[in-house]
Amino acid sequence: MDSIQIKKDLQFINELESRLEKDGTFSSWELFSMAYEAEITTSSPTFTGLKALEYLPHVTFLEHQIKAAETAIELMNGRAILADEVGLGKTIEAGLILKEYMVRGLVNNALILVPASLVSQWERELNEKFYIPAVAHRKNYSWDQNVIISSLDTAKRSPNRENILEMEYDFILIDEAHKLKNHKTKNYEFVQSLKKKYCLLLTATPVQNQLIEVFNLISILKPGHLGNYESFLDRYGKDRKNIKQDAYLKQLIQKVMIRNTRKATALNQTKRNIETVWIEFSNEEMEVYKELEATTQNFSTFSKITYLRELCSSREACFLSLKKSIEEYGDNPIVQNIMEKIGRLPHHAKAKRVVDIMKEVGDEKVIIFTEYRASQLYLQWYLQQHGFKSVPFRGGFKRSKKDWMKQLFKDHVQVLIATEAGGEGINLQFCNHLINYDLPWNPMRVEQRIGRIHRYGQEKDVQIYNFAIKETMEEHIMTLLYEKINLFEQVIGNLDDILADLNINSMESEIEKIYAESNSIGEVKIKLDNLTSIIEHSLGEQEAERYGNH
Amino acid sequence: MAITNLNQFLHDYFTNHHCQILTNQDGVLQIQLTEEMDRAIMNRPFYWHYIKKIGRDGEPMTLTLITNPEKREAEKGEWIHFGSPRLQQLIRHLKENERYTKLFQQVTTTKNTALYPWLVTNLKVSYRGKHKKDEIISIGLQLVTGNMKLEMMNHLKTLPLQATISDYCYTISPMIKIQSGFKRIESVILNYIENQTHEWAQDSLKTLNEELKTLRHFYQDEEHSEQMNKEMEAIKERYSPIISIETINGGIFYLLN
Structure with missing residues (x-):
């Protein structure tokens, strides 16, 4: 009892006395008792349970979201890593947690x-x-608003940095927290020095590479929870395989991390229908492709791979790259010759197929992902020719422009054409058709693309069309990588863990290496096949011992 | 005594603030605000400033508040539920403005009748450690005999009360000053708190100490002591058990006994 501090009310009785003396104003019985009722209604009679749910009758929360909020508050005491897979509603969980703390x-x-x-x-x-009066930080705003939202980059710059470090925040939330994995960065140092009571870190990919990154994330929330830096390195080294081997470590991590997977949640209700759309190049197109492939001239192997990939996407993408190479390395008759042939090619076989699909879906919304800006522009123009309006979307767009494009897509136009950089962070669950116009060589990026529409709030089954041109590199990637590991059907939340285990930093450069270092298509196929066999094997192993809370 | 019927609550709130109810049907309530209420809740100070400056009366707005979820699409108006900003605003308004009262029991009599003074306080006791809960206690203290009553609001609800004293009635002067009356109530509450076991606080302290220990282990070197102190403060702030006693509202009630 001695250790409990008690705060009394010192003000009320003085004010009452002075009002009685001066015959001040008094409340009527009705309003007086209404104020009392209101207080009963808004108070929280128990330590546990989510009072905030009564305040949000218009939101339908999923079971795993409620559970996550309860766990973060009641078991983790308000400091937690929310690491659900993409599209399961981390924002919703975080909003619910913040709301609960505000209500109480x-x-x-x-x-x-x-x-x-x-x-x-x-x-x-x-x-x-959530009816949380949050405001985005603008220039010259003060940082002591009730709930303020900003980017980490803005916040850490002077003079914002100094102002923020002065503040004592009750609650700090960091989205995309995997950017804080390195404890030597400015971002990390800044976040660690914030004064905070409760703290949520949101990330979909908590353990991308090394165990020490997990250590760094957790050290923001609970320094010492996994020991100090040196002892941690001594004991576990840098290899993240140890997470699985060390049950104790796993347990410790689960004390601060909540990770829901699609498999374990109710989100499976809407299905994803995957369709591989095989496309054949026209004879002219195939001729140019073959010629480019056979050229031994001048290009480094890596750029040749790029040109070939580009040709599979659009004439324009490849043409522009070749033109650039001439500008850089000087004129070259062989390149000129290929460029001339590209210039004479008919409309791209894939673009034609897009139009066919557009005709099939009626007036439903479609999102198209491509890797290249030139293809994006070309597709926009080509669709326009066939009477389909579209808007572009790129990572480089300003915030306001992104919002505007999304709004246009939602309300006015049928198609949104996005390049890769546009993948992260936009929610388009009102759309349920997605065309992977060309496939990235990094499966995680495909998952992120699909996550834009197959996420919390999607009401229909999601239709995914994966384009691949026969007898090109795209065929190898499709059959040997995607189809073999069944990447579209099962959500590949575990894949980044697996790649890290196998010491593969980037799937993309791994594949590039295979192409660059092989002498024949046959060799490429064998090597790709080997690669996917290993991944497949590890996936199978992981099924049983899943990392996370489920 | 919590609010259960929002429509009734809103109706009572506005009629008690002298606003005219235009219609009230099927959970759709239409209210003509008074100037005073418009100024209090509609957040348009510039309008009122301007209108007064040019010497006009101004037109208070009408509000349509929908408590029936089935009507929220069909009608134009604000949907009111427990979390809606409007309800939160009205509740805040109530809590800020209805803290003090002085009331008399209404008596119909032709004989001289004495009314006894009661100090009534509605208290919110909040227990905060790792987590938080509130307890609401309503206590009345008769200021002549020192007699104390719990659940005082429930008792008062059964009596007719008004702002002025009825004919033929007179008030008895208190023997206990209200300041010392308040102290008596406070000591009863403190005693009540003292007699609880407070597992929640022990639990919080345990976590507090564990986390402090963990933290010291993390910062073993000297050079980070500033950062460590900051983290320690945050842990103490988050887990130190604290009980606060706030007065929601209260006042003097003159009752027959």
């Missing part, structure tokens, strides 16, 4: 740090969905 009067001011491209989305979600 435990949080009055909060700082929300998110990627610049997501600031306005967070602002909207918190306001509209």
Whole structure:
């Protein structure tokens, strides 16, 4: 009892006395008792349970989201890593947690740090969905607003940095927290020096490479939870395989991390229908492709791979790259010859197929992903010719432009054409057709693309069309990588763990290496096959011993 | 005594603030605000400033509040539920403005009748450690005999109360000053708190100590002591058990006994 501090009310009785003396104003019985009722209604009579749910009758929460919020508050005492797979509603969980703390009067001011491209989305979600009066930071705003949202980059710059470090925040949230995995970076040092009570770190890919990254993330929340830096390195080294081997370590991590997987949640309700769309090059196109492939002239192997991939996407993409190479390395008759032939090619076989699909889907919304900007522009123009309006979307767009494009897509146009960089952080669950116009060589990026539409809030089954041109590199990638490991059907939340285990930093450069170092197509196929066999094997192994809470 | 019927609550709130109810049907309530209420809740100070400056009366707005979820698409208006910003605003308004009262029991009599003074306080006791809960206690203290009553609001609800004293009634002067009356109530509450076991606090302290220990292990070198102190403060802030006693509202009630 001695260790409990007691705060008494010193003000009330003085004020009452002075009002009685001066015959001041008094409340009527009706309003007086209504104020009492209101207080009963808004108070929290138990330590546990989510009071906030009563305040949000218009939001349908999924079971795993409620469970996650309860766990973060009741078991983790408000410091947690939310590491659900893409599209399971981490934002919803975080909003619910913040709301609960605000309803209980435990949080009055909060700082929300998110990627610049997501600031306005967070602002909207918190306001509209949670009635949390959050404001995005603008120039010359003060940092002591109740709930303020900013990008980490803005926040860490002077003079913002100094102002923020002065503040004592009740609640800090960091979205895309995997960017904090290195403890030697400015970002990390900044976040660690924030004064905070409760803290949530959101990330879909908590353990991308090394165990020490997990250590660094957890050290923001609970320094010492996994020991100190040196002892941790001594004991576990840098190899993240140890997570699985060391049950104790796993347990420790689970004390601060919540990870829901699609498999374990109710989100499986909407299905993804995957369709591989095989496309054949026209004779002219195939001729140019073969010629380019056979050229031994001048290009480094890596750029040749790029040109070939580009040709599979659009004439324009390949043409522009070749033109650039001439500008850089001087004129070259062989390249000129190929460029001339590209210039004479008919419309791209894939673009024609897009139009066919557009005709099939009626007036439903379609999102198209391509790797190349030139293809993006070309597709926009080509669709326009066939009467389909589209808007472009790129990672480089300003925040306001992204919002605007998304809104146009939602309300006015049928198609959104996005390049890779546009993949992260936009939610388009009102759309349920997705065309992978060309496939990235990194399967995680495909998952992120699909995650844009197959996510919390999607009401229909999702239709995915994967384009691949026969007898080209695309065929190898499709059959040997994607189809073999069944990557589209099962969500590949574990894949990044597996790649890290296998010491593969980037799938993309691994494949490039295979192409570059092989002398024949046959050799490429064998090597690709070997690669996927290993991945397949590890996937099977992981099925049983799943890392995370489920 | 929590709010259960939102429509009734809103109706009572606005009629008690002298606003006219235009219609009230099927959970759709239409209210003509008074100038005072418009200024209090509609957040348009510039309008009122401007209108007064040009010497006009101004037009208070009308509000349509929908409590029936089935009507929220069909009608134009604000959907009110427990989390809606409007309800939160009204509740805040109530809590800020209805803290003090002085009331008399209504008596119909032709004989001289004495009314006894009661100090009534509605208290919110909050227990905060790892987690938080609130307990609401309503206590009345008769200021002549020192008699104390719990659940005082429930008792008062059964009596007719008004702001002025009824004819033929007179008030008895208190023997106990209200300041010392308040102290008596406070000591009863403190005693009540003292007699609880407070597992929640022990639990919090245990976590507090564990986390401090963990933290010291992390920062073994001297050079990070500033960072460590900051983290320690945060841990203490988060887990130190604290009980606060706040007065929601209260006042003097003159009752027959």
